[in-house]
Amino acid sequence: MGQKGFFTDTTLCIGCKACEVACKQWNQLPDDGFQLTGMSYDNTGHLGSSTWRHVAFVERPVPLPTQTVGLLDFSWLMASDVCKHCQRAGCLEACPTGAIIRTEFDTVYVQPDVCNGCGYCVAACPFGVVDRREDDGRAWKCTLCYDRLGEDMTPACAKACPTASIQFGDVDELRERAQRRVEQLHEKGLEQAYLYGADAENQPGTGGLNAFFLLVDKPEVYNLPPDPVVPTMKGREAWVSAGWGALGMAVVALGAVLLGREVVRG
């Protein structure tokens, strides 16, 4: 089956939101209300339980080296965000019911018939992707079109993307392609281009992302964390601390009884 994933080349994104629409349509997700965020052309705002692709619109008062603009120093960055299908997935490692599994395509999948809505995955995802829908009670996120992959089809968003900003395939092959693209951009003068989360070396905290990105500005600008970590990596220290606490509690209980008892007899 191999490792499947996305390479999202944000330099190609034109912000058409075809991926958002295709995802909603294929997965038959409910709409998120026809409201304006009031902050930019991005009226989706964030990934959520019923939004599994989200196109970010970053309006910058800085030029892009490869573009010429008429009046002001100005450029747009658009990026289609999605669940990263992390190699070390915070959501998966946190889920107490085993609802979140790693599939044969090496993607991270929430089984809706198992999830009991405890909400732990929501707090455990270092990218703020998975969310619990209040009126449904379960956690939802991108499935990397698990149903389509089973039929040997390309995920809906990658299929719909008119500029090949979203590319789907085997992660190894995508990584190579992405590397070539970065080199090409560097040659063209876009020195800032880099890959975000392509492998464990680039992002040791997650062990690399199956859905990685090509970005041209700081990750924060796209609402991505600069050095994310799967919480489990740090959880060990908390357990050690709890161990010491347990020792302390035992000592306090025994001490209280022994001292209190002696007072009674004396």
Added chain:
Amino acid sequence: MGDIRPEDLEKRQDGRNIDSRLGDLSGEGAQQRVKDTDEANPSRALLRTRPSVSGVNAEEPSYYGQPALKEPVWIWSIPLYFYVGGVAGAASVLGVAAEAVGGEGLRKLGYRCRWVGAVGDIVSSGLLIHDLGRPERLLNMLRVFRPTSPMSVGSWVMVGSGAMNSAAVLFASRRGWLGRVGDGAAVAAGLLGLPLAGYTAVLLANTAVPVWQATRKSLPLLFMSSAVASAGSLLELLPHSSHEAKVLHLFSTMGKVGELMTGVAVRHEASGLEVLERPLKQGVSGTLWKAARVCAAASLALGLWPRRTRWMKVAGALLGTAGAIATRFAMFHAGKASARDPQATFQPQREAMGAAEVTGHTHASDGKPFKFPLPVLRETPRRPERPEAASGAWEPEIPVP
């Protein structure tokens, strides 16, 4: 599955608008129930940035100030559960100690602890189930055992503790082997009480929420000492004999001292960066945190008062309880505020307090080296020596406005 019929979805105007005669609902998200449609802008409050200025050039880059993480979805029953579970765990521990080394005189106290433990465990499960998005699937918690998930570990601990405490209550003061089974169950409940009181802090620390993650070393100690204080306070409120009072008083006093000290440790651990510490200083969580500190300190002071009257004892125990509950709510709301603040996520990671803390790499995911804060900058400026003071030429310090 299958709890929604396609016809209903069509009627419900949920934005799918699929005519069930033409298409069927079989997509991955088709089973998602909808009462109200989502909000586009998660923080409906006033915009923190000017429209169209995403903050790329600013010192603190972010995406229009939007949260980088999802706020934990838990409701009030979770912090309350942290309190109740702590009481149950610490009471079980005290109960075993009383029965093991307390002799006949403390046997009654041991039995009372069994009761507190059993009732606490039952109330705890109720509170947890209340928070589940799908309460009818509560048993799925015991579907697997996942050591990487503190919630999974904790569920098993709680179920075990509940079973053991219930058995201990049922078989208390029975003769023969039934009594011995009860005693054995009480010992098991006492052992399980230790993780029961502390795993909730590990559960919080093992998330992406910045302030919880940053305080992972001290938070378990705070929760466990607070559990001791709250169990002691509760048992002091229940009727007890005068020689039991000494044990309980010692127990809760040690808990309160621990609670106050570990509270300082938590503040210290969070103080690595201002954005991390902020929720403990400001807003709802900051107020709760201060209230918790004041309650614990007042309760300790009342407990150590030389000649305590009856009302002082009751007031001390009540304040101890209030302090323990406020502590859990303060940490809970601090986490929510911390998750809402994108800078609390971004800044520590830039300062090598993200993954770099455990993996030791030196560059962020965009290839930029971490900003290691220079240790010199962190030192509190040393006060100038005052030889002048001796010669009488000392100048009064000008208070900083």
